Amino acid sequence: QxxxxxxxxxxxxxxxxxxxxxxxxxxxxxxxxxxxxxxxxxxxxxxxxxxxxxxxxxxxxxxxxxxxxxxxxxxxxxxxxxxxxxxxxxxxxxxxxxxxxxxxMGVRDLSIIQTPPQNRQPIDTKIHVYNPQVIQRAIAGELARNGQVFFIHNRVQDIEEMAAKVQDEVPSAHIRVAHGQMKPAQLQKIVADFYRGKFDILVSTNIVENGIDIANANTMIINRADRFGLAELHQLRGRVGRSDRKGYCLLLTPPLNRISRDARKRLMALEEFSDLGSGFNIAMRDLDIRGAGNILGAEQSGYINDLGYEMYMRILEDAVRELNEEQGVASKEAPRRPEIEASVDVDVLALLEESYVVDSIERFNLYRRLSQAVTEAEIEEWERELRDRFGSLPESARNLSAAARMKLCASDAGLVHVAVRGNKMILHCPDKESEAGKAFYEEGGFEKLLSKLEVAVTSQFKVEKEKKRVKFVVMGVENLDDALKKLQSLIQDKPTLTPIEQ
Missing domain, CATH: 3.40.50.300 (P-loop containing nucleotide triphosphate hydrolases)
Structure with missing residues (x-):
């Protein structure tokens, strides 16, 4: 083909x-x-x-x-x-x-083609408990509009028996069987005959999953769909609806209470994501169900729940960076992420609202890019792209950008957490007994921060001690922008912050 x-x-x-x-x-x-x-x-x-x-x-x-x-x-x-x-x-x-x-994680570039070919329609996907009457209705409906049908049965041992059952339901239909244990020439002839419309129903294994492009075949019935992987089901479903005709996909299973929890998740995801161009959503759900796999090894899926996603990604990034440094390979990342990565907590709405960025995948990608920014310039570039693609930044997006800048400033100052509450900004220093804390106190980070507070912050502040941590409470903070300016002034040799454009 x-x-x-x-x-x-x-x-x-x-x-x-x-x-x-x-x-x-x-x-x-x-x-x-x-x-x-x-x-x-x-x-x-x-x-x-x-x-x-x-x-x-x-x-x-x-x-x-x-x-x-x-x-x-x-x-x-x-x-x-x-x-x-x-x-x-x-x-x-x-x-x-x-x-x-x-x-x-940025190791490979990703492009998503979301625009379907002209006149394509979403495939109607339904889950049904195995029922001969349901099969008969689905096949009869397709044959009534002079179409053809795929029937997927993934067991070669009894595929002929299943074909006979299908024949009993629709006696007038012409049926052929195809599977991977056939001789190549025989298999090729059967698929070619189906392509030319010489028979009505192809009963086959998942050998038709990839590459078969038959515009007249627009109904697919998958027997024991619970035994297939999510990506496999999506690929099989993609064999129908390849013209301007409506496509139908029927997923036949035992009663749902008799199949595994993961199998139910896969089937529900396929039914939920039936719109055109939904392959990426399905892949993301598959990542959630199966885990990310061994990035540096051969396993293509696996769980990361024991570590948690953020910790897993941090360990992975550090491992890749260390391997590159050992082998003298220049890292694609520009500046290195600060050793301390502060967290920021604000009491205002800081997000990309659905009314501003409608597509959920696009919002995910934008959040991810902002979270990975390690310089002021990267945040500014992120803002420019938002304005160029979606228009002026609403207040919630400006707040999000300000929070990202605060995170950079706090990380550079050696702080582990910044909270803005009402008219107060609370700066949390690292734990004295942690590696970051030892460096912060022994190398003069605490004294520098204290002296800068005394000079740069004209409003009142106080120092509070909590067990192994020290925190500074800065009073008289008017809003998030004011908090950011005060925080920026604590970082030596940093330029004055320019206001965030709308």
Whole structure:
């Protein structure tokens, strides 16, 4: 299918395109491999046969991995080893947790295509307990509009028996069976006949999950949907509704009280996220259910609940930075994050409201970028982007930006927490017995802060001691901007704060 599309699009250019997979004879494969080695083939389209030892590329420049979730870590690493300087573009409707985590932490660039092709409609997704009458109604409805049906049954052992049951429900329908244990030529012929509309219902395993593009097939029935992964279900559902016709997906399960909690979560997520372009939402839910995986190892999912997300990310960032420093690799991060990362608590609304940034994923990305800002310039750039894309900053967004600046100032001053309550600003120093606290007190951080308070803060302040911590309470704080100015004045060699633009 890819080969056909590429040949059509490149027909006016002097480019040779070849495919390499088990669907080609040994002699054909041998000739294609030989031509790839000497550089006679400009574009090679293939399965993981392309990572076999006998395939050597003369001058590989771009590697495109389609349906990334179908490849294991070891295969993907082999693909990247084809050449150290190769550019890699990964395509998937539902990235696996490990890949998604790479993107969220900034190791890989992420682009999301949310705009569907013209005239596409969302797929109507329903969960049903297995019932022959439900199956009959769904198939009859599709055949009545001269369409075709996928019926997914993922057990080769009794797939013929299931096909017979389906035939009993719709005696007039023409049914064929397909699965991965068939000979390649036989399987290819069945799929080609279905593509040409020679029969009505294809009963198959999940072998049709990727790549099959049949515009006339717009109903999919998945038997024992509770046994499939979330990404797998989304990919299967994506085989229907690929034209301007409405698509339907029926998820058949045992009674919900007899399936696992995670299986229920997967099914509910698929039913909830049925809009076009919802693959990223599904991937985020999959990350939540399965965990992020081993970023530096081979596991593609795994739990991080024992550590907590923030702590896990901090440990991960530190580990990556240390490995880069050991190997002399320049870090992509500009300035290093302060060793103390202060928290800020304000008593005003500080957020991006839904009326300002409507899309929830976009809000998530903007929050993430702001939380990772380690310089004033990065916060200013974040504000400029908001104004450019969404218009003037409302008060809640300006408050959020001010809180982010306060966090930077407090971290630079060695403080662990800042709270603004009413007309007071409370500055919390680190615990004396912590590593950060020892450095803060022994290297003169406390004395510097105290002297700056005496000079820079004209309003009244007091020092309070709580067990192992000391805190400064600054009075006469008019608002959040005033609190920020006072806090900024405590940081030596910092420029005067410019007002936050609307």
């Amino acid at each position: 890819h080969l056909r599309t590429f040949n059509r699009r490149m027909q006016d250019f002097p480019i040779r395109i070849e495919s390499l997979s088990r669907f080609r004879s040994s002699a054909e494969q041998k000739k294609v491999v030989a031509d790839i080695v000497v550089g006679k083939v400009e574009i090679a389209i293939g399965t993981h046969r392309l990572v076999s030892k006998d395939v050597k590329f003369k001058d590989l420049g771009l590697l495109v991995i389609d349906e990334e979730q179908r490849f294991g870590v070891s295969v993907k690493e082999k693909l990247k080893e084809l050449r150290a300087t190769v550019d890699v573009l990964t395509l998937t409707a539902t990235p696996i947790p490990r890949t998604l985590q790479f993107s969220l």
